[in-house]
Amino acid sequence: xxDFNFAFLDEGSKRAIRRALLKAVAIPGYQVPFGSRELPxxxxxxxxxxxxxxxxxxxxxxxxxxxxxxxxSVNAISIRNFVMACTGVRTTTDSEAATLxxxxxxxxxxxxxxxxxxxxxxxxxxxxxxxxxxxxxxxKMHAEMDYAIMWLAxxxxxxxxxxxxxxxxxxxxxxxRYIMAPSPIPRFDNPKLHMSETLCLFGAGREKKIYALPPYxxxxxxxxxxxxxxxxxxxxxxxxxxxxxDVYMDEFFDSASGDRLFQCSDSGYCxxxxxxxxxx
Amino acid sequence: MRAKxxxxxxxxxxxVFRLLLDSLANPxxxxxxxxxxxxxxxxxxxxxxxxxxxxxETGFYWNGDPDVADEIxxxxxxxxxxxxxxxxxxxxxxxxxxxxxxxxxxxxxxxxHDSAMIIAGTGGRPGANATLxxxxxxxxxxxxxxxxxERAWLEARDEQGYEYPCGVELVFFRDGGEILSVTRKVAxxxxx
Numbered sequence: 001x002x003d004f005n006f007a008f009l010d011e012g013s014k015r016a017i018r019r020a021l022l023k024a025v026a027i028p029g030y031q032v033p034f035g036s037r038e039l040p041x042x043x044x045x046x047x048x049x050x051x052x053x054x055x056x057x058x059x060x061x062x063x064x065x066x067x068x069x070x071x072x073s074v075n076a077i078s079i080r081n082f083v084m085a086c087t088g089v090r091t092t093t094d095s096e097a098a099t100l101x102x103x104x105x106x107x108x109x110x111x112x113x114x115x116x117x118x119x120x121x122x123x124x125x126x127x128x129x130x131x132x133x134x135x136x137x138x139x140k141m142h143a144e145m146d147y148a149i150m151w152l153a154x155x156x157x158x159x160x161x162x163x164x165x166x167x168x169x170x171x172x173x174x175x176x177r178y179i180m181a182p183s184p185i186p187r188f189d190n191p192k193l194h195m196s197e198t199l200c201l202f203g204a205g206r207e208k209k210i211y212a213l214p215p216y217x218x219x220x221x222x223x224x225x226x227x228x229x230x231x232x233x234x235x236x237x238x239x240x241x242x243x244x245x246d247v248y249m250d251e252f253f254d255s256a257s258g259d260r261l262f263q264c265s266d267s268g269y270c271x272x273x274x275x276x277x278x279x280x
Numbered sequence: 281m282r283a284k285x286x287x288x289x290x291x292x293x294x295x296v297f298r299l300l301l302d303s304l305a306n307p308x309x310x311x312x313x314x315x316x317x318x319x320x321x322x323x324x325x326x327x328x329x330x331x332x333x334x335x336x337e338t339g340f341y342w343n344g345d346p347d348v349a350d351e352i353x354x355x356x357x358x359x360x361x362x363x364x365x366x367x368x369x370x371x372x373x374x375x376x377x378x379x380x381x382x383x384x385x386x387x388x389x390x391x392x393h394d395s396a397m398i399i400a401g402t403g404g405r406p407g408a409n410a411t412l413x414x415x416x417x418x419x420x421x422x423x424x425x426x427x428x429x430e431r432a433w434l435e436a437r438d439e440q441g442y443e444y445p446c447g448v449e450l451v452f453f454r455d456g457g458e459i460l461s462v463t464r465k466v467a468x469x470x471x472x
Contacts, residue, residue, distance in 0.1 A: 006290050015335050018297045019367075022333075023393040025304045026449050026463040028415045032393045056301065058294045114306070143389035175415060175465065177444065195419065199305045214305040214416035214463075 007054040008086040013037050017055035017210070021201060024212035029174030030142070031125050031209040039205075046079055046104055047205030049121030053083060053102045056117065056201075062090045064098035069106040069248070069265035076104075093268040105168065107189040109247045109269040112198035114215055120183040122204040125211065127171040127181040147179050150222070158227055167232075173220045180211065182219075188231045188248045193219040237262040242273040285355075287319040287328060296332040303461040304449065308412040308424040314457025323348045325453055326372055327355070329399060334358035339365055341384075344372035371400040372453075374429070377436035384448055392445035395464075402429040403455035410434070414466040421469075424460070434468050 005011065013035075020034040039047050057063065063083055067076035071093040079102065080091055092098050095108035102119040112118055128138040131149045141147065150171070157164050164170075168184040172193065182190055183202055193200065193213060200213040213219060223229035237249045240261045247269065249262040264270035287293075299311045317324035326344070330352045334340055339361025342349040349360060352370075363369065363383035371380070380398065387395030407428040411421040426434065430452050437450065447464025454460065462468070 007294075011290060011293065012335055015293075015333065016337065018301075019333060019338070020393070022300060022304055022397070022449070023395075025301065025416075026465075027392050027445050028465070030392060030445060056294075056298065058298060059291065139390055199301075212305075216418050217415040 004086060006059075006087060007057055007083075008039070009037060009051065009054050013051075014055045017051055020210045021052065021055065021212065024201070024210050025199070025214050027178075028213050028217045029172075029178030029180040029211060031204075031211045033208055034210050036205045036208040041078070041082070043206040044123065046075060046102075046121040048203030048207075048210070049102050049104070049119050049205075050079060050083070050203070051205055052119045052201050052203035052210065053100065054086075056119075057083065057087055057089060057100060059087065059089060061087075061099045062092050062097055064092050064095055064101045064268065065103075066101065066106060066108070066266070066268065067104045069250070070267045072267060094272060095266075095268055105184045105186075106248070106265060107185055107192045109264070109266045111192070112196065114197040116198050118198050118200045120185070120200060120202050122181065122183045122202045122209070123206070124169070125181055125202065125204040125207050125209040127169075127179050142178060145177065150179060154222060155224070158224070163227065164223070170229075171222050173222060174213065175218050179222070180213075180219075186232055186248055187221070187229070188234065190219075190221045190229070191231065193217075195219075239264045239270060242270045242277065244270065244273055285320045285327070287316060287324070287331065289331065292316065292319065292328065293332045296328045299459065300329065300332070300451070300461075303451065303459050304463055305416050307414065307416045307461050307463050307466045308422040310454070310458040310460050312457060313453075313459050317457060323351075323372070325457060326370055326399075327352065329451075330358075330368075330370065331355055333368060333397075338367040340368040340370060341366035342370045342372075343375055344370070348372075366396055369396050369398045369400075371398065373401070375400070377433045378439065381436050381440045381448065386440075386442050386446040386448055388446065392447070395446065395448055397449045397451060398433075399451045399453060400429075400433060402427050402433070402452040407431040409471040411469045411471070412462070412466050413469070414463070416463065417466065423471075427454070430460075431470075434462065437462075438468065 020032045024032045065076045065080040067073040100117050104121040131153045170187045174180045202211045221229040248265045250265045252261040303311045316328035320327045334356040336357035338358050384396040405428050407426050413421045450462045452460045
């Protein structure tokens with residue numbers, strides 16, 4: 001703590017990121033460019049989310065870091081230890097106890113509240129990149145709300161294979177104005193963004209973009225009238241640890257028995273359920 | 281060595297930023313900034329957000345005491361700018377909303393973030409109630425009592441007719457040490 005500033009970043013860097021965050025909140029779904037800073041972590045390992053977290057975190061916050069739903073992955077532990085080391089904040093694995101949650105590729109199963117903030121790490125913030133490689137062109141497309149090429153790509157996908165093949169990072173329309181990449185969360189989590197009570201902040205460190213969804217923002221997954229959006233089918237799957245149903249599951253294969261096992265992807269949620277069950 | 285202000289440039293700025301973030305994320309909801317007033321010799325309610333937001337990459341407009349503007353320049357490295365170039369427009373003194381809004385930068389379709397944030401002191405008589413709708417506001421809307429000065433700002437904003445995503449953010453500093461924001465996408469309906 002003594003060797004560097006609170007929350008690692010210098011105050012000038014925080015100020016620049018904070019200004020970008022305020023603009024992002026004011027223009028939901030719009031990608032605000034920012035001067036992404038160097039961190040003691042390689043770009044592509046969550047530096048966008050970390051910079052957002054470091055710019056907003058205060059000594060009264062309680063932090064949860066999750067990676068693909070897990071509190072225990074190397075990425076989650078490394079980020080949590082780093083933020084703890086340079087802020088001294090308390091941490092938790094309980095999403096309900098956290099005031100600030102940084103996540104890679106998942107939104108917690110328990111709906112978040114208005115007094116919480118969700119920070120999502122974003123590898124590719126530009127949803128139009130799959131159809132157009134030039135940043136100058138995609139920027140103009142967003143400006144003119146010219147999303148025909150995106151709709152065409154989705155339509156061609158349906159013509160070719162009968163459905164929209166996109167899994168994670170399924171694009172959404174924000175407030176009927178901007179197409180936005182929700183970060184590589186599974187389609188299962190897309191509906192959680194619609195009218196969420198929580199402020200969601202998205203940081204893309206390598207691509208130097210920040211964007212946001214204020215609470216109660218209209219967020220619709222792209223689809224056609226005759227090809228409605230659908231989430232991954234989790235019906236019939238039961239967590240082998242806590243017995244949960246209707247949540248996003250990871251699938252495991254037991255090579256000895258040949259059994260397929262399912263387990264809650266959100267490890268904090270699963271742990272909380274097991275703890276509650278053991279107290280009953 | 282004696283510090284010129286008691287404001288903590290690290291933790292204080294973080295706390296003020298979170299107030300602003302919460303305010304902009306939840307338009308029409310009041311947030312208290314009064315506790316930072318006493319941490320400066322004077323004009324704390326203006327210096328606290330100025331220190332939080334400004335640096336040498338930003339320009340600001342100020343219509344109040346020139347000594348305070350000098351203080352802001354000294355503390356932040358920011359410089360005064362004309363209305364049409366200012367990133368932040370601080371209005372501690374009364375101003376004509378229509379004139380200000382005609383002059384400030386509203387951004388462009390390609391760069392809507394290159395727009396001004398107006399921070400205006402808006403004490404005075406109670407005006408009228410309005411229902412706000414839009415991002416940051418529950419689906420049923422948020423009923424907010426506005427002062428006459430705030431109503432003038434909001435009506436001038438609507439008259440200006442910015443086409444989203446262009447626009448400006450309005451942050452009102454109320455007499456009781458509260459701030460209240462209205463972002464560009466928020467729609468306002470006045471009670472009859």
